[in-house]
Amino acid sequence: MDIVPNPLGKKTIVVDWGTTSLRCTLVDSDGCLLGNLETQAGIQFIKDKRFQATLMGVIAPWLEKHGNVPVVALGMITSKDGWVELPYVPCPATPADLAKAIHSTTLPNGSELHFLPGLTDTLRAPFPDVMRGEETQIVGFGLNDPITLVLPGTHSKWARIAEEQVTGFQTFVTGEIFALFSQHSFIAKTEAKDTDSEDWEVVASGARAARDSDAADAAFLSQLFSVRTGMLAGQLEPAQMQSYLSGIVIGNEFRQAMAAGWFTKGDRIGIVGNDKLKDRYGQVAELFDLKIKADGEHEAVAGALKILAQKN
Amino acid sequence: MDIVPNPLGKKTIVVDWGTTSLRCTLVDSDGCLLGNLETQAGIQFIKDKRFQATLMGVIAPWLEKHGNVPVVALGMITSKDGWVELPYVPCPATPADLAKAIHSTTLPNGSELHFLPGLTDTLRAPFPDVMRGEETQIVGFGLNDPITLVLPGTHSKWARIAEEQVTGFQTFVTGEIFALFSQHSFIAKTEAKDTDSEDWEVVASGARAARDSDAADAAFLSQLFSVRTGMLAGQLEPAQMQSYLSGIVIGNEFRQAMAAGWFTKGDRIGIVGNDKLKDRYGQVAELFDLKIKADGEHEAVAGALKILAQKN
Numbered sequence: 328m329d330i331v332p333n334p335l336g337k338k339t340i341v342v343d344w345g346t347t348s349l350r351c352t353l354v355d356s357d358g359c360l361l362g363n364l365e366t367q368a369g370i371q372f373i374k375d376k377r378f379q380a381t382l383m384g385v386i387a388p389w390l391e392k393h394g395n396v397p398v399v400a401l402g403m404i405t406s407k408d409g410w411v412e413l414p415y416v417p418c419p420a421t422p423a424d425l426a427k428a429i430h431s432t433t434l435p436n437g438s439e440l441h442f443l444p445g446l447t448d449t450l451r452a453p454f455p456d457v458m459r460g461e462e463t464q465i466v467g468f469g470l471n472d473p474i475t476l477v478l479p480g481t482h483s484k485w486a487r488i489a490e491e492q493v494t495g496f497q498t499f500v501t502g503e504i505f506a507l508f509s510q511h512s513f514i515a516k517t518e519a520k521d522t523d524s525e526d527w528e529v530v531a532s533g534a535r536a537a538r539d540s541d542a543a544d545a546a547f548l549s550q551l552f553s554v555r556t557g558m559l560a561g562q563l564e565p566a567q568m569q570s571y572l573s574g575i576v577i578g579n580e581f582r583q584a585m586a587a588g589w590f591t592k593g594d595r596i597g598i599v600g601n602d603k604l605k606d607r608y609g610q611v612a613e614l615f616d617l618k619i620k621a622d623g624e625h626e627a628v629a630g631a632l633k634i635l636a637q638k639n
Numbered sequence: 640m641d642i643v644p645n646p647l648g649k650k651t652i653v654v655d656w657g658t659t660s661l662r663c664t665l666v667d668s669d670g671c672l673l674g675n676l677e678t679q680a681g682i683q684f685i686k687d688k689r690f691q692a693t694l695m696g697v698i699a700p701w702l703e704k705h706g707n708v709p710v711v712a713l714g715m716i717t718s719k720d721g722w723v724e725l726p727y728v729p730c731p732a733t734p735a736d737l738a739k740a741i742h743s744t745t746l747p748n749g750s751e752l753h754f755l756p757g758l759t760d761t762l763r764a765p766f767p768d769v770m771r772g773e774e775t776q777i778v779g780f781g782l783n784d785p786i787t788l789v790l791p792g793t794h795s796k797w798a799r800i801a802e803e804q805v806t807g808f809q810t811f812v813t814g815e816i817f818a819l820f821s822q823h824s825f826i827a828k829t830e831a832k833d834t835d836s837e838d839w840e841v842v843a844s845g846a847r848a849a850r851d852s853d854a855a856d857a858a859f860l861s862q863l864f865s866v867r868t869g870m871l872a873g874q875l876e877p878a879q880m881q882s883y884l885s886g887i888v889i890g891n892e893f894r895q896a897m898a899a900g901w902f903t904k905g906d907r908i909g910i911v912g913n914d915k916l917k918d919r920y921g922q923v924a925e926l927f928d929l930k931i932k933a934d935g936e937h938e939a940v941a942g943a944l945k946i947l948a949q950k951n
């Protein structure tokens with residue numbers, strides 16, 4: 328059974344509520360993960376702000392069995408389109424800074440419900456950058472080691488940790504570009520899409536092209552077209568276009584992140600996330616001569632417990 | 640009445656047949672444009688390769704009135720998904736080089752039909768770049784002056800002219816990024832869309848952000864997210880998000896094209912195209928301290944006549 332540190336020392340339900348999904352985890356007083364429920368009830372699918380009814384429906388069996396255990400919620404649930412809108416905490420921020428901004432209320436059964444805030448980097452131009460949920464994953468990853476982290480996703484985050492703080496971060500819309508081009512662009516018109524999306528050698532060739540292109544060919548708006556020209560040149564099979572696209576976009580994320588100062592070759596970085604993207608990013612990181620700091624899983628759960636434990 | 644140079648000295652029908660539209664123009668022996676028909680019958684909408692029947696249906700009135708005038712066709716109609724697939728002519732290429740690759744056939748009424756080839760730049764990495772149709776517009780623009788041209792569109796082309804040749808070119812998928820993000824992404828999709836899509840001041844603020852960002856904030860995958868963070872920061876109204884996106888993507892096209900060596904500040908460039916994008920690109924070009932070479936219109940028609948005149 329998986330275990331996370333539980334500084335609260337009591338049973339707690341962690342609710343990771345994003346745009347597209349709702350993940351609830353029941354943690355025992357010693358950190359054992361007693362149960363996990365994942366549904367598609369992301370906030371974008373909740374009608375008429377029926378957040379409380381949705382949550383109570385999902386966790387009712389746990390509350391019946393274990394009583395009014397406290398609940399801690401993170402993610403887009405605290406955005407303008409969520410249940411309660413919380414202001415962003417500015418970087419640099421410690422877990423205690425995040426804890427100070429917790430908004431607490433009570434559920435119908437008597438359970439305390441604690442909403443965790445998001446984070447903003449006000450120094451980014453042209454506008455402050457924002458995250459909701461990733462800051463909790465970062466805290467769960469651990470802040471004791473000065474390091475750059477990448478959190479892959481629809482909107483990947485690169486973040487810097489130093490002196491037990493999140494000192495700054497930057498969003499890259501890599502996953503969104505991949506989804507848009509593979510679903511709606513010239514690439515989507517290939518009938519063979521998706522059949523070979525796990526072809527690492529093809530992904531790697533795209534990532535290497537992103538890494539090694541000289542200034543003229545490095546133009547990202549231009550490299551995206553190489554998915555098509557590769558097919559026209561007979562160098563890419565239609566079934567390989569999505570893998571190549573994946574390499575081009577992730578490779579460019581690393582190239583652009585390096586140019587933006589997030590790492591230099593030879594650095595050690597952390598990759599935070601639980602899905603298969605973590606492995607893919609680890610492979611691309613190696614192409615950029617990066618070493619990977621090993622980490623655990625369940626960062627969102629561990630981080631939520633750690634932040635809540637700092638409250639008051 | 641509009642006039643283009645007509646070195647053929649006889650009535651001709653020019654067919655600009657792309658992915659999404661079919662434009663037919665009847666030119667008199669002296670270059671007067673006698674008629675223009677534009678339909679949505681782009682090649683992607685033609686079922687069962689019924690290209691000949693489609694074309695004959697559109698130009699039948701002209702053939703009835705003027706007899707078996709020759710027809711010259713350009714664009715994606717010579718691609719793999721078109722009527723007749725023609726190989727690309729490699730750069731550097733003169734109009735005579737393009738003319739040598741013309742494929743000719745005869746229509747049912749006895750009219751000659753001449754297909755113009757596309758162009759490839761085999762020196763681009765990781766794969767050769769390609770165009771079909773833009774090379775004809777470039778010839779119509781004129782090759783007598785060494786200059787860089789930009790042809791705005793779904794897949795913008797930057798091309799270099801020298802010594803009466805097209806010496807090389809590069810594709811930027813700017814228009815496609817704009818369309819994908821404005822139609823399918825919550826970064827820029829808004830119910831207030833399009834109401835203010837001609838708000839130049841907002842476009843310009845996006846283009847200036849693209850132009851002026853330092854290395855860290857210049858990461859294009861990151862700048863795209865600023866459309867959303869600008870709205871979250873209260874700096875962009877929802878109705879301004881698409882204008883701002885337009886500035887971000889076109890501004891980044893110019894920034895990337897400059898980094899790729901297509902121009903330096905103070906240069907004179909040509910902008911080729913007939914739609915409103917031409918004006919928008921002209922405005923952004925001024926933000927990059929570029930001067931614009933004045934040109935005519937109907938470049939595709941003028942270029943098709945000029946290339947065909949070089950045949951044999």
